[in-house]
Amino acid sequence: MSTAEELRSRAKRRSLTIQAAIVALTVLAVWGAVSNAQYNLTRLNMTSGFSFLERDTGWDYSFSLIERSIDDRYYYTLFIGLLNTLFVGFICIITTTFFGFIVGTLRDARHPALSFAANVYVQIFRNIPLILQAIFLYAMLIHLGGPRQAINIADVAFLSGRGLMLPGLNVSPSGAVGLLLASAAIGIGFVIAQVSLWRGLAIWFGSTVGVAVLAALVLRPEGEGLLTIPALTGLRFTGGISVPIELLALIVSITLYGSAYIAEIVRGGLAQVPRGLVEAGQALGMSRVSIWSRIKVPMALRSIIPPLGNQWIFMMKATTIGIAIGFSDLFYITVNSISQSGQTLELILLLMLTFLAINYSIAFFTNWLNARLQLKEH
């Protein structure tokens, strides 16, 4: 046997040994962990398995989009937690992307006052931990007075320590959930149908409003108006949609923090658009707005989408700080379930799998979007 071959086979043997050792160590660690867990569980008199999902919970929590009671089963309560997380996550994805694009565009502006103001905003909100902003905001909201001292916003919305009262469509909570899903479905439909960006956004917005009005026409209670507007009667508000302060604090703080981050992403993307393209637009006599919407944004999107997708995933994960201010997101519900039922391992496993699924869905979506937006090379 020649030396070269000998060396090669020795290298191969070594590589196999290392890999076998890793597999063996992993198996050993998992086996050790499992047997320890079994020992600990029997010592603590806990049963394992998922049968607890059928049991009643017997405890209450702060927020749910759909009907709930303390007699709900565990799987239903966990589902509500998931719904809350997705709800806050999607709202924050939309608000942060919207404000992020505005602030990022201002950051990119040549006008010194606008870029300065946007910079101040970004530097303040990006450099303070999100959880601190959420707790701070929550503390400020909770110190607002009762409904009688509510801050009146143009007689249609009221902000008090009990929550934000908003005018809204006269539909039941489940009807509202259905509307949100319909809106999301319409949006995804337009993305799949490859309608161009701005037209797609416009039609999406229009059709969402249309569907909402239609739904309200059909679903509103007998003899009531299309909209429900909050009004102070006695010591409390009637009518309108009530947004609890936990939800409000969570959404506003994630929006402030997240849009500062997205603004930086957008600014970076806009700055990368070659000057020649902008100048070509100017030479063609395009207005500043159409240069922005027809040249800069479509070009910038290609470098914006990948980090933007990461930011969206971050937003979904950030909803877990809801536990710090008592918002019943999935993590809050899971932690509560653990302390009440003791099914630690099963619940943590469910939580992890759910987040893996959410993140891979978003990653899949942004990868797909990114592939679609890439310049078609001929």
Place this chain on the structure above:
Amino acid sequence: MAITDITPPSQFTEARKRFVRHGFGSPQASFISVLVFAVLAYIAWKFLGWAVFRAVWSKENADLCDGHGACWSVIDARHRLILFGTYPYDEHWRSTLAAIAIVVTVLLSCLPAMWNATRLAVLWIVGFAAYYLLMEGSLLGLQQVTTDGWGGLSLTLFLFAAVVLLGMPMGLGLALMRRSQMPVVRWFAVIIIDTIRSLPLVTTLFTAAVVVPLFLPTWLEGDKIWRVIFGFALFFAAYQAEVFRGGFQAIPKGQFEAGKALGISYWCILGRIVLPQVFRHVLPSTINMVVVTFKETAIVTIIGFFDILASGKTAFGTAEWAPYYIEVFLFVAAIYWIFIFSLGQYGEYLKGRMAISEH
């Protein structure tokens, strides 16, 4: 000679010219400038009026607080609690020194003279050891304070330093494993990195604090704080591994091959040729990760640690100081902001510096 007259215009003059041209070049632009600056000035004036001009500063004057101005008396009275948590009162000097040790370590690692793996490693281990010896105390013959007693800003800095110190080699290890030729090693790294990155940090920390003890025999359990630090370091490592991966991708493959052709061993190629370039390349992103880590340490308050956020909440927890929660939150936010903003600005400066040296 005429040529000496051609001096570059000063940066300041250029900036002023640009400011006037873009900010006041047209009536609309001037209008926007005046409007925006007026609004900003109004907000700043209102804030300063509350926070400075009408504020009460000392705890002796706390009865003068009337709600029209900031009541900084609460900071005067409770700053020790916010900064040191439940650390024994007479030993606060140790906590101060320990915090300074961490800050000095961070500052020193910003100097280009320190950019060398050995020096950085020595610096951080020394800084961290100094912190631990001072805080724990028993090895220096001082009164022993166990980790349960640590709190406030010192605890935040400790978590930060421990996570970076532990997470950096773990991140490098994961990145190397991910590049490995051996499929089992590669997949091992991929699964760990992707799982940790998909989970919210608070889930990882909660698992480390509450769930992991179920899996471990009692002798391996360790202190809660060390389990949480390990979980946090894993989080740091999973992200940092991706940063390193970007750095490795920037190194031309030919360098490895040249090294191999010369018969240099794998570890020698790595340590002497590749890693020095990778470190230089990933520096800006690494600083970004360090900034994120500092910010995310605030999460530990959820799983029951007495960091600066939790101690701040305790500071206005008494009936006397309860109305002045805004002052306390602003104080804590300002501390975070100063650390995070300066580190972030330093990262920006480095990025600019490297962009220049690249040409």
